[in-house]
Amino acid sequence: MKNWWKESIVYQVYPRSFKDSSGNGVGDIDGIIEKLDHIDSLGVDLIWICPIYRSPNADNGYDISDYRKINDEFGGNTAFERLLKAVHNRDMKLMMDLVANHSSDEHYWFQEAKKSKDNPYHDYYHWKEGLPDTPPNNWESVFNGSVWEWNEKTQEYYLHLFTQKQPDLNWENPTVRKEIYDIITFWLNKGVDGFRMDVISLISKRMEFTSVPETLPFIDVMEQYYSNGPRVHDFIKEMNKQVLSRYDIVTVGEGPGVNLTHGPKYVSAAEKELNMIFHFDHMTLDFGPEGKYDPIPIDWIYFKKIFSQWDKATANDGWNSIFLGNHDFSRIVSRFGNDNTYHDASAKLFATLLMTLRGTPYIYQGDEIGMTNIQHPSIEAYDDIETRNAWDAAEKEGKDMTQFLKAVHRQSRDNARTPMQWKATTYAGFSNSKPWIPVNPNHTEVNVDNQEKDPNSILNYYRKIIAFRKANTTLIYGSYQDLAPDHPHLYIYLREDEKTRFMVVHNLSDSTINWAPQDSKYKMVMGNYEKTQEGLLHPWESQVYRLDIA
Ligand code: TEU
Numbered sequence: 001m002k003n004w005w006k007e008s009i010v011y012q013v014y015p016r017s018f019k020d021s022s023g024n025g026v027g028d029i030d031g032i033i034e035k036l037d038h039i040d041s042l043g044v045d046l047i048w049i050c051p052i053y054r055s056p057n058a059d060n061g062y063d064i065s066d067y068r069k070i071n072d073e074f075g076g077n078t079a080f081e082r083l084l085k086a087v088h089n090r091d092m093k094l095m096m097d098l099v100a101n102h103s104s105d106e107h108y109w110f111q112e113a114k115k116s117k118d119n120p121y122h123d124y125y126h127w128k129e130g131l132p133d134t135p136p137n138n139w140e141s142v143f144n145g146s147v148w149e150w151n152e153k154t155q156e157y158y159l160h161l162f163t164q165k166q167p168d169l170n171w172e173n174p175t176v177r178k179e180i181y182d183i184i185t186f187w188l189n190k191g192v193d194g195f196r197m198d199v200i201s202l203i204s205k206r207m208e209f210t211s212v213p214e215t216l217p218f219i220d221v222m223e224q225y226y227s228n229g230p231r232v233h234d235f236i237k238e239m240n241k242q243v244l245s246r247y248d249i250v251t252v253g254e255g256p257g258v259n260l261t262h263g264p265k266y267v268s269a270a271e272k273e274l275n276m277i278f279h280f281d282h283m284t285l286d287f288g289p290e291g292k293y294d295p296i297p298i299d300w301i302y303f304k305k306i307f308s309q310w311d312k313a314t315a316n317d318g319w320n321s322i323f324l325g326n327h328d329f330s331r332i333v334s335r336f337g338n339d340n341t342y343h344d345a346s347a348k349l350f351a352t353l354l355m356t357l358r359g360t361p362y363i364y365q366g367d368e369i370g371m372t373n374i375q376h377p378s379i380e381a382y383d384d385i386e387t388r389n390a391w392d393a394a395e396k397e398g399k400d401m402t403q404f405l406k407a408v409h410r411q412s413r414d415n416a417r418t419p420m421q422w423k424a425t426t427y428a429g430f431s432n433s434k435p436w437i438p439v440n441p442n443h444t445e446v447n448v449d450n451q452e453k454d455p456n457s458i459l460n461y462y463r464k465i466i467a468f469r470k471a472n473t474t475l476i477y478g479s480y481q482d483l484a485p486d487h488p489h490l491y492i493y494l495r496e497d498e499k500t501r502f503m504v505v506h507n508l509s510d511s512t513i514n515w516a517p518q519d520s521k522y523k524m525v526m527g528n529y530e531k532t533q534e535g536l537l538h539p540w541e542s543q544v545y546r547l548d549i550a
Contacts, residue, residue: 064103206225304482348542
Protein backbone atom coordinates (compact mmCIF):
# COMPACT_ATOMS: atom_id res chain seq x y z
CA MET A 1 0.00 0.00 0.00
CA LYS A 2 1.19 3.50 -0.81
CA ASN A 3 1.75 5.97 2.03
CA TRP A 4 3.24 9.43 2.20
CA TRP A 5 5.80 8.33 4.78
CA LYS A 6 7.06 5.64 2.44
CA GLU A 7 7.72 8.34 -0.15
CA SER A 8 9.33 10.74 2.29
CA ILE A 9 12.99 11.37 2.86
CA VAL A 10 13.94 12.18 6.43
CA TYR A 11 16.58 14.58 7.72
CA GLN A 12 17.68 14.10 11.33
CA VAL A 13 18.69 17.12 13.39
CA TYR A 14 20.76 16.82 16.56
CA PRO A 15 19.76 20.22 17.96
CA ARG A 16 22.71 20.83 20.29
CA SER A 17 25.09 20.62 17.35
CA PHE A 18 23.14 22.03 14.44
CA LYS A 19 23.16 25.83 14.72
CA ASP A 20 23.46 28.17 17.66
CA SER A 21 21.49 31.38 17.16
CA SER A 22 21.90 32.80 20.67
CA GLY A 23 25.67 32.67 20.86
CA ASN A 24 26.02 30.50 23.96
CA GLY A 25 27.75 27.63 22.19
CA VAL A 26 24.71 25.33 22.21
CA GLY A 27 22.53 24.78 19.16
CA ASP A 28 18.92 25.91 19.47
CA ILE A 29 15.53 26.02 17.79
CA ASP A 30 15.97 29.45 16.21
CA GLY A 31 19.19 28.08 14.77
CA ILE A 32 17.21 25.32 13.11
CA ILE A 33 14.73 27.87 11.76
CA GLU A 34 17.65 29.88 10.37
CA LYS A 35 18.86 26.82 8.52
CA LEU A 36 15.54 25.53 7.20
CA ASP A 37 16.51 26.80 3.76
CA HIS A 38 19.44 24.43 3.82
CA ILE A 39 17.31 21.45 4.88
CA ASP A 40 14.58 22.31 2.38
CA SER A 41 17.10 22.72 -0.42
CA LEU A 42 18.05 19.07 -0.12
CA GLY A 43 14.57 18.01 -1.17
CA VAL A 44 13.72 16.20 2.05
CA ASP A 45 10.15 16.01 3.35
CA LEU A 46 10.38 15.23 6.99
CA ILE A 47 12.58 16.49 9.82
CA TRP A 48 13.25 14.33 12.86
CA ILE A 49 14.49 16.40 15.72
CA CYS A 50 16.25 14.67 18.62
CA PRO A 51 14.81 15.39 22.10
CA ILE A 52 14.36 19.07 22.93
CA TYR A 53 12.27 18.71 26.07
CA ARG A 54 13.27 20.00 29.47
CA SER A 55 16.17 17.87 30.65
CA PRO A 56 19.17 17.98 32.95
CA ASN A 57 21.10 16.61 29.95
CA ALA A 58 22.74 13.64 31.60
CA ASP A 59 22.34 12.01 28.19
CA ASN A 60 21.79 15.10 26.02
CA GLY A 61 18.03 15.22 26.24
CA TYR A 62 17.39 11.48 26.36
CA ASP A 63 16.61 12.08 30.03
CA ILE A 64 13.42 14.11 30.15
CA SER A 65 12.28 15.96 33.26
CA ASP A 66 9.17 17.56 31.72
CA TYR A 67 7.59 16.05 28.62
CA ARG A 68 5.38 19.05 27.90
CA LYS A 69 8.06 21.72 28.11
CA ILE A 70 10.70 22.51 25.55
CA ASN A 71 14.04 23.13 27.21
CA ASP A 72 14.71 26.83 27.71
CA GLU A 73 18.25 26.48 26.38
CA PHE A 74 16.64 25.55 23.04
CA GLY A 75 14.18 28.45 23.17
CA GLY A 76 11.21 27.04 25.06
CA ASN A 77 7.72 26.19 23.78
CA THR A 78 7.21 29.41 21.84
CA ALA A 79 10.32 28.79 19.76
CA PHE A 80 9.04 25.30 19.07
CA GLU A 81 5.68 26.61 17.87
CA ARG A 82 7.57 28.93 15.52
CA LEU A 83 9.63 26.06 14.20
CA LEU A 84 6.61 23.86 13.59
CA LYS A 85 4.89 26.66 11.66
CA ALA A 86 8.02 27.42 9.65
CA VAL A 87 8.46 23.75 8.74
CA HIS A 88 4.80 23.41 7.71
CA ASN A 89 4.99 26.62 5.68
CA ARG A 90 7.60 24.92 3.57
CA ASP A 91 5.45 21.84 3.11
CA MET A 92 7.73 19.78 5.23
CA LYS A 93 6.74 17.75 8.27
CA LEU A 94 8.21 17.48 11.74
CA MET A 95 8.76 14.37 13.81
CA MET A 96 9.63 14.57 17.51
CA ASP A 97 11.64 12.12 19.57
CA LEU A 98 9.65 10.37 22.26
CA VAL A 99 11.71 8.93 25.09
CA ALA A 100 9.22 6.83 27.00
CA ASN A 101 11.24 3.84 28.17
CA HIS A 102 12.71 6.00 30.90
CA SER A 103 12.40 9.50 32.32
CA SER A 104 14.97 11.67 34.03
CA ASP A 105 15.46 11.04 37.74
CA GLU A 106 14.69 14.76 38.03
CA HIS A 107 11.19 14.26 36.65
CA TYR A 108 8.48 14.97 39.22
CA TRP A 109 7.28 11.36 38.92
CA PHE A 110 10.61 10.00 40.07
CA GLN A 111 11.15 12.66 42.68
CA GLU A 112 7.88 11.50 44.23
CA ALA A 113 8.38 7.79 43.52
CA LYS A 114 11.57 7.53 45.52
CA LYS A 115 10.06 9.09 48.65
CA SER A 116 8.12 6.09 49.90
CA LYS A 117 6.70 2.77 48.85
CA ASP A 118 3.15 4.03 49.19
CA ASN A 119 3.69 7.20 47.20
CA PRO A 120 1.22 7.24 44.27
CA TYR A 121 4.13 7.55 41.83
CA HIS A 122 6.20 4.74 43.31
CA ASP A 123 4.78 2.16 40.93
CA TYR A 124 5.73 4.35 37.92
CA TYR A 125 9.18 2.73 38.05
CA HIS A 126 10.71 -0.71 38.61
CA TRP A 127 11.79 -1.43 42.18
CA LYS A 128 13.42 -4.44 43.88
CA GLU A 129 14.11 -4.94 47.52
CA GLY A 130 17.55 -6.06 48.60
CA LEU A 131 20.70 -5.16 50.45
CA PRO A 132 22.71 -2.07 49.53
CA ASP A 133 25.70 -4.04 48.27
CA THR A 134 23.87 -6.93 46.56
CA PRO A 135 22.04 -5.85 43.41
CA PRO A 136 19.05 -8.03 42.48
CA ASN A 137 20.78 -9.46 39.41
CA ASN A 138 23.92 -9.08 37.31
CA TRP A 139 22.44 -7.00 34.51
CA GLU A 140 24.79 -4.41 33.02
CA SER A 141 23.60 -1.03 31.87
CA VAL A 142 24.05 -0.04 28.21
CA PHE A 143 26.34 2.65 29.62
CA ASN A 144 28.31 0.28 31.91
CA GLY A 145 27.85 -0.62 35.57
CA SER A 146 24.85 -2.29 37.18
CA VAL A 147 21.34 -1.44 36.00
CA TRP A 148 20.34 -1.26 39.67
CA GLU A 149 20.73 1.85 41.81
CA TRP A 150 20.12 1.84 45.56
CA ASN A 151 17.47 4.15 47.01
CA GLU A 152 18.18 4.66 50.69
CA LYS A 153 14.77 6.07 51.53
CA THR A 154 12.76 2.98 50.53
CA GLN A 155 15.60 0.48 50.95
CA GLU A 156 15.12 -0.65 47.38
CA TYR A 157 16.89 -0.69 44.05
CA TYR A 158 15.45 0.93 40.96
CA LEU A 159 16.10 -0.22 37.42
CA HIS A 160 17.93 1.87 34.83
CA LEU A 161 19.01 0.26 31.56
CA PHE A 162 20.91 3.48 30.74
CA THR A 163 22.49 5.89 33.28
CA GLN A 164 21.29 6.06 36.88
CA LYS A 165 19.77 9.39 35.91
CA GLN A 166 17.44 7.54 33.50
CA PRO A 167 15.15 5.31 35.62
CA ASP A 168 13.06 2.91 33.52
CA LEU A 169 9.34 3.57 33.52
CA ASN A 170 7.05 0.74 34.52
CA TRP A 171 4.84 0.11 31.50
CA GLU A 172 3.09 -2.70 33.41
CA ASN A 173 1.33 0.11 35.26
CA PRO A 174 -1.67 1.27 33.18
CA THR A 175 -1.43 4.77 34.69
CA VAL A 176 2.07 5.15 33.26
CA ARG A 177 0.84 4.11 29.84
CA LYS A 178 -1.99 6.60 30.10
CA GLU A 179 0.51 9.36 31.00
CA ILE A 180 2.55 8.55 27.90
CA TYR A 181 -0.49 8.50 25.63
CA ASP A 182 -1.55 11.87 27.03
CA ILE A 183 1.89 13.30 26.26
CA ILE A 184 1.72 11.97 22.71
CA THR A 185 -1.75 13.48 22.33
CA PHE A 186 -0.53 16.79 23.70
CA TRP A 187 2.08 17.12 20.95
CA LEU A 188 -0.07 15.68 18.18
CA ASN A 189 -2.73 18.23 18.97
CA LYS A 190 -0.11 20.92 18.48
CA GLY A 191 0.32 19.63 14.95
CA VAL A 192 3.41 17.45 15.20
CA ASP A 193 3.56 14.92 12.35
CA GLY A 194 4.94 11.90 14.10
CA PHE A 195 7.39 10.37 16.50
CA ARG A 196 10.66 8.53 16.55
CA MET A 197 10.29 6.37 19.62
CA ASP A 198 13.45 5.88 21.59
CA VAL A 199 14.34 2.27 22.54
CA ILE A 200 10.71 1.25 22.17
CA SER A 201 11.79 -2.41 22.01
CA LEU A 202 12.80 -2.19 25.69
CA ILE A 203 9.55 -1.02 27.30
CA SER A 204 8.32 -4.46 28.37
CA LYS A 205 10.58 -6.05 30.97
CA ARG A 206 11.01 -9.73 31.67
CA MET A 207 9.72 -9.29 35.19
CA GLU A 208 11.58 -12.31 36.60
CA PHE A 209 14.82 -10.30 36.07
CA THR A 210 16.86 -13.48 35.67
CA SER A 211 20.65 -12.99 35.70
CA VAL A 212 22.48 -13.34 32.41
CA PRO A 213 25.24 -15.89 31.77
CA GLU A 214 28.55 -14.11 32.50
CA THR A 215 30.03 -14.91 29.10
CA LEU A 216 27.10 -13.85 26.95
CA PRO A 217 28.14 -10.96 24.64
CA PHE A 218 26.27 -7.73 25.41
CA ILE A 219 24.65 -7.68 22.01
CA ASP A 220 22.98 -11.02 22.84
CA VAL A 221 22.07 -9.86 26.34
CA MET A 222 20.26 -6.97 24.69
CA GLU A 223 18.42 -9.26 22.32
CA GLN A 224 17.56 -12.04 24.72
CA TYR A 225 17.11 -10.28 28.06
CA TYR A 226 16.31 -6.60 27.56
CA SER A 227 14.58 -6.29 24.22
CA ASN A 228 11.32 -7.67 22.82
CA GLY A 229 9.86 -8.38 26.26
CA PRO A 230 6.66 -10.42 26.61
CA ARG A 231 4.23 -7.51 26.45
CA VAL A 232 6.02 -5.16 24.06
CA HIS A 233 3.63 -5.79 21.20
CA ASP A 234 0.57 -5.49 23.46
CA PHE A 235 1.79 -2.13 24.73
CA ILE A 236 2.51 -0.77 21.27
CA LYS A 237 -0.81 -2.05 19.95
CA GLU A 238 -2.61 -0.33 22.78
CA MET A 239 -0.73 2.92 22.10
CA ASN A 240 -1.60 2.62 18.45
CA LYS A 241 -5.27 2.01 19.14
CA GLN A 242 -5.68 4.69 21.76
CA VAL A 243 -3.65 7.47 20.16
CA LEU A 244 -1.57 6.92 17.05
CA SER A 245 -4.35 5.54 14.84
CA ARG A 246 -6.38 8.69 15.36
CA TYR A 247 -3.89 10.85 13.47
CA ASP A 248 -2.29 10.78 10.04
CA ILE A 249 1.24 10.56 11.33
CA VAL A 250 4.48 8.67 10.92
CA THR A 251 6.05 6.49 13.59
CA VAL A 252 9.46 4.91 13.70
CA GLY A 253 10.56 2.87 16.65
CA GLU A 254 14.16 2.58 17.66
CA GLY A 255 14.84 -1.08 18.24
CA PRO A 256 18.04 -2.21 19.88
CA GLY A 257 17.91 -5.99 20.02
CA VAL A 258 15.24 -6.19 17.33
CA ASN A 259 16.10 -9.02 14.98
CA LEU A 260 14.53 -10.63 11.94
CA THR A 261 12.30 -12.77 14.11
CA HIS A 262 10.72 -9.91 16.02
CA GLY A 263 11.29 -7.04 13.61
CA PRO A 264 8.55 -7.62 11.06
CA LYS A 265 5.89 -7.73 13.75
CA TYR A 266 6.59 -4.15 14.87
CA VAL A 267 6.01 -2.84 11.35
CA SER A 268 3.41 -5.17 9.88
CA ALA A 269 0.45 -3.12 8.64
CA ALA A 270 -1.81 -5.92 9.81
CA GLU A 271 -0.47 -5.78 13.36
CA LYS A 272 -1.21 -2.05 13.69
CA GLU A 273 1.84 -1.07 15.71
CA LEU A 274 4.46 1.19 14.10
CA ASN A 275 5.28 2.25 10.54
CA MET A 276 8.99 1.57 10.69
CA ILE A 277 11.70 0.39 13.01
CA PHE A 278 15.42 1.09 13.23
CA HIS A 279 17.14 -2.25 13.65
CA PHE A 280 20.89 -2.32 14.27
CA ASP A 281 21.96 -5.46 12.43
CA HIS A 282 24.13 -3.49 10.01
CA MET A 283 25.17 -0.94 12.66
CA THR A 284 26.83 -3.51 14.90
CA LEU A 285 28.65 -5.33 12.09
CA ASP A 286 31.98 -3.93 13.17
CA PHE A 287 31.56 -4.85 16.84
CA GLY A 288 34.20 -7.43 17.68
CA PRO A 289 34.23 -10.23 20.27
CA GLU A 290 34.41 -7.68 23.09
CA GLY A 291 31.79 -5.41 21.63
CA LYS A 292 31.68 -1.90 20.30
CA TYR A 293 35.14 -0.80 21.46
CA ASP A 294 36.74 -3.86 19.94
CA PRO A 295 36.07 -2.99 16.31
CA ILE A 296 36.60 -5.34 13.38
CA PRO A 297 36.50 -4.62 9.62
CA ILE A 298 33.18 -4.54 7.77
CA ASP A 299 32.28 -7.80 6.07
CA TRP A 300 30.50 -6.59 2.92
CA ILE A 301 28.94 -9.95 2.13
CA TYR A 302 27.30 -9.87 5.51
CA PHE A 303 26.37 -6.19 5.09
CA LYS A 304 24.52 -6.96 1.86
CA LYS A 305 22.88 -10.00 3.36
CA ILE A 306 21.40 -7.91 6.17
CA PHE A 307 19.80 -5.46 3.75
CA SER A 308 18.51 -8.32 1.60
CA GLN A 309 17.07 -10.24 4.53
CA TRP A 310 15.27 -7.22 5.94
CA ASP A 311 13.93 -6.31 2.53
CA LYS A 312 12.57 -9.82 2.15
CA ALA A 313 11.09 -9.82 5.64
CA THR A 314 9.06 -6.68 4.90
CA ALA A 315 8.49 -7.13 1.17
CA ASN A 316 4.78 -7.92 1.44
CA ASP A 317 3.88 -6.42 4.76
CA GLY A 318 5.69 -3.66 6.65
CA TRP A 319 8.30 -1.15 5.63
CA ASN A 320 11.99 -0.56 6.28
CA SER A 321 13.93 2.44 7.42
CA ILE A 322 17.21 2.88 5.57
CA PHE A 323 19.99 4.54 7.54
CA LEU A 324 23.73 4.22 7.97
CA GLY A 325 24.37 6.73 10.69
CA ASN A 326 22.81 8.84 13.40
CA HIS A 327 23.81 10.64 16.60
CA ASP A 328 24.82 7.33 18.25
CA PHE A 329 27.32 6.09 15.69
CA SER A 330 30.43 7.27 13.96
CA ARG A 331 30.28 9.06 10.63
CA ILE A 332 29.22 7.09 7.55
CA VAL A 333 32.15 8.13 5.40
CA SER A 334 34.69 7.30 8.12
CA ARG A 335 33.10 4.07 9.21
CA PHE A 336 31.93 2.45 6.00
CA GLY A 337 33.84 4.45 3.39
CA ASN A 338 37.26 6.04 3.12
CA ASP A 339 37.39 9.52 4.63
CA ASN A 340 40.84 10.13 3.23
CA THR A 341 41.73 9.32 -0.40
CA TYR A 342 38.16 8.58 -1.43
CA HIS A 343 36.26 10.98 0.80
CA ASP A 344 34.24 12.47 -2.02
CA ALA A 345 33.49 9.22 -3.87
CA SER A 346 32.65 7.13 -0.83
CA ALA A 347 30.41 9.82 0.69
CA LYS A 348 28.51 9.97 -2.59
CA LEU A 349 28.37 6.19 -2.86
CA PHE A 350 26.56 5.92 0.45
CA ALA A 351 24.19 8.71 -0.58
CA THR A 352 23.37 6.61 -3.63
CA LEU A 353 22.89 3.51 -1.51
CA LEU A 354 20.54 5.31 0.89
CA MET A 355 18.42 6.62 -1.96
CA THR A 356 18.16 3.43 -4.00
CA LEU A 357 17.28 0.76 -1.46
CA ARG A 358 13.67 -0.02 -0.61
CA GLY A 359 12.57 1.79 2.55
CA THR A 360 12.39 5.34 3.85
CA PRO A 361 15.86 6.94 3.77
CA TYR A 362 17.17 8.83 6.80
CA ILE A 363 19.93 11.41 6.41
CA TYR A 364 21.80 12.48 9.52
CA GLN A 365 22.91 16.13 9.70
CA GLY A 366 26.35 16.68 8.23
CA ASP A 367 26.39 13.50 6.19
CA GLU A 368 25.17 15.57 3.24
CA ILE A 369 28.59 17.25 3.21
CA GLY A 370 30.54 14.13 4.15
CA MET A 371 31.41 15.14 7.71
CA THR A 372 33.98 12.78 9.20
CA ASN A 373 34.98 11.31 12.54
CA ILE A 374 37.09 13.33 14.93
CA GLN A 375 40.17 12.17 16.83
CA HIS A 376 40.78 13.88 20.13
CA PRO A 377 44.24 13.31 21.64
CA SER A 378 42.82 12.34 25.02
CA ILE A 379 39.60 11.24 26.69
CA GLU A 380 39.10 14.64 28.38
CA ALA A 381 37.88 16.18 25.14
CA TYR A 382 35.07 13.62 24.89
CA ASP A 383 31.69 14.62 26.28
CA ASP A 384 29.52 11.56 25.69
CA ILE A 385 28.53 9.67 28.82
CA GLU A 386 28.63 6.34 26.99
CA THR A 387 32.19 6.92 25.77
CA ARG A 388 33.38 8.15 29.16
CA ASN A 389 31.84 5.26 31.07
CA ALA A 390 33.26 2.75 28.60
CA TRP A 391 36.66 4.38 29.12
CA ASP A 392 36.43 4.11 32.92
CA ALA A 393 35.35 0.48 32.69
CA ALA A 394 38.24 -0.34 30.34
CA GLU A 395 40.69 1.34 32.70
CA LYS A 396 39.36 -0.70 35.62
CA GLU A 397 39.72 -3.88 33.61
CA GLY A 398 43.36 -2.98 32.98
CA LYS A 399 42.99 -2.69 29.21
CA ASP A 400 45.67 -1.18 26.99
CA MET A 401 44.43 2.42 27.00
CA THR A 402 46.45 3.53 23.94
CA GLN A 403 44.63 0.88 22.01
CA PHE A 404 41.35 1.84 23.63
CA LEU A 405 41.78 5.49 22.60
CA LYS A 406 42.09 4.28 19.01
CA ALA A 407 38.82 2.41 19.43
CA VAL A 408 37.25 5.57 20.86
CA HIS A 409 38.43 7.49 17.80
CA ARG A 410 36.63 4.99 15.68
CA GLN A 411 33.50 4.30 17.67
CA SER A 412 32.63 7.18 19.99
CA ARG A 413 29.19 8.70 19.63
CA ASP A 414 30.87 12.12 19.75
CA ASN A 415 32.08 11.48 16.20
CA ALA A 416 28.57 12.32 15.08
CA ARG A 417 28.00 15.11 17.56
CA THR A 418 30.63 17.65 16.57
CA PRO A 419 29.04 20.93 15.42
CA MET A 420 27.59 21.12 11.93
CA GLN A 421 30.17 22.61 9.58
CA TRP A 422 28.58 25.57 7.85
CA LYS A 423 31.64 27.68 7.08
CA ALA A 424 35.44 27.72 7.12
CA THR A 425 35.45 30.42 9.82
CA THR A 426 36.07 30.02 13.57
CA TYR A 427 33.65 27.53 15.12
CA ALA A 428 32.56 26.52 11.62
CA GLY A 429 29.78 29.10 11.51
CA PHE A 430 27.96 27.01 14.10
CA SER A 431 28.27 29.61 16.85
CA ASN A 432 29.99 32.88 17.74
CA SER A 433 31.35 31.48 20.94
CA LYS A 434 33.09 28.30 22.01
CA PRO A 435 30.80 25.36 21.21
CA TRP A 436 29.78 22.86 23.90
CA ILE A 437 31.75 20.22 22.01
CA PRO A 438 34.86 20.81 19.88
CA VAL A 439 34.51 21.55 16.18
CA ASN A 440 36.20 19.16 13.78
CA PRO A 441 39.39 20.90 12.52
CA ASN A 442 38.58 19.83 8.97
CA HIS A 443 35.70 22.33 8.90
CA THR A 444 38.03 24.65 7.00
CA GLU A 445 37.63 22.33 4.04
CA VAL A 446 34.53 20.28 4.66
CA ASN A 447 31.72 22.80 4.98
CA VAL A 448 28.41 23.82 3.45
CA ASP A 449 29.74 27.10 2.08
CA ASN A 450 32.46 25.44 0.01
CA GLN A 451 30.14 22.78 -1.26
CA GLU A 452 27.46 25.27 -2.29
CA LYS A 453 29.97 26.77 -4.70
CA ASP A 454 30.99 23.48 -6.25
CA PRO A 455 28.43 21.89 -8.58
CA ASN A 456 30.11 18.51 -8.09
CA SER A 457 30.22 18.62 -4.31
CA ILE A 458 28.84 15.94 -2.03
CA LEU A 459 26.10 18.38 -1.05
CA ASN A 460 24.99 18.91 -4.63
CA TYR A 461 25.17 15.19 -5.25
CA TYR A 462 22.80 14.62 -2.32
CA ARG A 463 20.36 17.06 -3.93
CA LYS A 464 20.69 15.29 -7.25
CA ILE A 465 20.24 11.76 -5.96
CA ILE A 466 17.31 12.80 -3.75
CA ALA A 467 15.58 14.40 -6.73
CA PHE A 468 16.33 11.29 -8.73
CA ARG A 469 14.69 9.04 -6.17
CA LYS A 470 11.65 11.30 -5.98
CA ALA A 471 11.27 11.30 -9.73
CA ASN A 472 11.27 7.51 -9.93
CA THR A 473 8.64 5.66 -7.90
CA THR A 474 10.31 2.41 -8.94
CA LEU A 475 13.05 3.33 -6.47
CA ILE A 476 10.42 3.73 -3.76
CA TYR A 477 8.05 0.83 -4.28
CA GLY A 478 9.82 -1.41 -6.79
CA SER A 479 11.02 -4.87 -5.81
CA TYR A 480 14.62 -5.46 -4.76
CA GLN A 481 16.96 -8.25 -5.73
CA ASP A 482 20.64 -8.69 -4.94
CA LEU A 483 22.37 -10.01 -8.06
CA ALA A 484 25.76 -10.78 -6.57
CA PRO A 485 25.32 -11.67 -2.89
CA ASP A 486 28.63 -13.51 -2.73
CA HIS A 487 30.85 -10.86 -4.27
CA PRO A 488 33.16 -9.52 -1.54
CA HIS A 489 33.09 -5.90 -2.78
CA LEU A 490 30.44 -5.37 -5.43
CA TYR A 491 26.88 -4.66 -4.37
CA ILE A 492 24.66 -5.03 -7.44
CA TYR A 493 20.90 -4.99 -7.15
CA LEU A 494 17.76 -4.54 -9.19
CA ARG A 495 14.86 -2.29 -8.31
CA GLU A 496 11.94 -3.09 -10.52
CA ASP A 497 8.25 -2.60 -11.21
CA GLU A 498 6.03 -3.30 -14.25
CA LYS A 499 7.46 -0.42 -16.24
CA THR A 500 11.03 0.12 -15.24
CA ARG A 501 14.02 -1.76 -14.02
CA PHE A 502 16.97 -0.09 -12.35
CA MET A 503 20.25 -1.82 -11.81
CA VAL A 504 22.43 -0.24 -9.15
CA VAL A 505 26.05 -1.15 -8.69
CA HIS A 506 28.46 -0.05 -5.98
CA ASN A 507 32.15 -0.76 -5.67
CA LEU A 508 32.67 -1.03 -1.92
CA SER A 509 36.44 -0.91 -1.99
CA ASP A 510 39.60 1.15 -2.50
CA SER A 511 40.41 -0.79 -5.68
CA THR A 512 39.27 -0.60 -9.26
CA ILE A 513 37.10 -3.55 -10.26
CA ASN A 514 36.43 -4.72 -13.80
CA TRP A 515 32.74 -4.78 -14.42
CA ALA A 516 30.21 -3.87 -17.12
CA PRO A 517 26.49 -4.51 -17.49
CA GLN A 518 25.94 -7.64 -19.53
CA ASP A 519 23.03 -6.22 -21.47
CA SER A 520 23.63 -3.19 -23.70
CA LYS A 521 20.02 -2.13 -23.23
CA TYR A 522 20.93 -0.85 -19.78
CA LYS A 523 21.55 2.88 -19.90
CA MET A 524 23.54 4.59 -17.23
CA VAL A 525 21.42 7.36 -15.70
CA MET A 526 23.24 8.32 -12.50
CA GLY A 527 26.65 7.96 -10.97
CA ASN A 528 29.03 9.48 -8.46
CA TYR A 529 32.06 9.88 -10.74
CA GLU A 530 32.21 12.72 -13.23
CA LYS A 531 34.21 10.60 -15.64
CA THR A 532 33.33 6.96 -15.96
CA GLN A 533 35.33 4.41 -17.86
CA GLU A 534 33.73 1.57 -19.72
CA GLY A 535 34.38 -1.88 -18.35
CA LEU A 536 35.42 -0.84 -14.88
CA LEU A 537 34.30 0.68 -11.63
CA HIS A 538 36.62 3.12 -9.89
CA PRO A 539 37.14 2.84 -6.12
CA TRP A 540 33.85 3.60 -4.37
CA GLU A 541 32.07 4.20 -7.65
CA SER A 542 28.28 3.91 -7.85
CA GLN A 543 26.40 3.61 -11.09
CA VAL A 544 22.68 3.46 -11.68
CA TYR A 545 21.35 1.96 -14.92
CA ARG A 546 17.87 2.01 -16.31
CA LEU A 547 16.02 -0.38 -18.57
CA ASP A 548 12.55 0.57 -19.72
CA ILE A 549 10.36 -2.48 -19.80
CA ALA A 550 7.07 -1.13 -21.09
O1 TEU B 1 19.86 4.78 21.89
C1 TEU B 1 19.67 3.45 22.31
C2 TEU B 1 20.82 2.62 22.20
O2 TEU B 1 20.68 1.44 22.25
C3 TEU B 1 22.13 3.30 22.08
O3 TEU B 1 22.43 3.74 23.32
C4 TEU B 1 23.14 2.38 21.57
O4 TEU B 1 23.10 1.17 22.23
C5 TEU B 1 24.49 2.96 21.80
O5 TEU B 1 24.50 4.27 21.37
C6 TEU B 1 25.48 2.16 21.05
O6 TEU B 1 26.70 2.69 21.30
C7 TEU B 1 18.90 5.70 22.23
C8 TEU B 1 19.35 7.08 21.84
O7 TEU B 1 19.44 7.14 20.43
C9 TEU B 1 20.61 7.41 22.54
O8 TEU B 1 21.14 8.63 22.14
C10 TEU B 1 20.31 7.42 24.02
O9 TEU B 1 21.48 7.61 24.74
C11 TEU B 1 19.64 6.13 24.47
O10 TEU B 1 18.61 5.70 23.61
C12 TEU B 1 19.01 6.30 25.83
O11 TEU B 1 17.86 7.08 25.72
